Amino acid sequence: MTRTCVLMLSFACTVLWTHPSAADGALAVGLPKDVAKQGFAYGYSNNYSAKDAGDAAIKQCIKSGVSAPQALQLCK
Secondary structure, X not given: OHHHHHHHHHHHHHHHHOOOOOOEEEEEEEOOOOHHHHOOEXXXXXXXXXXXXXXXXXXXXXXOOOXXXXXXXXXX
C-alpha cells in the first residue's frame, strides 16, 4: 500500500512539475546564393518567450563569427 502511494505521488509530481509549453525556441539561418563558396551563418535560442526567442536567435546568427559577411546579413 505504501509503495503504491509513493509511486502514485511520484508520478503526479512528475506530471505536474513539468511545463513543456512554458518556453519557446527559434532557429535563424543566413543562406547566401552560393553556400559552397560563401558559407552560411546560424543562431539558435531556447527557453525564451515566442518573440524573444526569435530576436535572440537572430542576434546569435549575426554574431556567429562566420567569415561570410553576406551570410550574416541574410540571417532571418
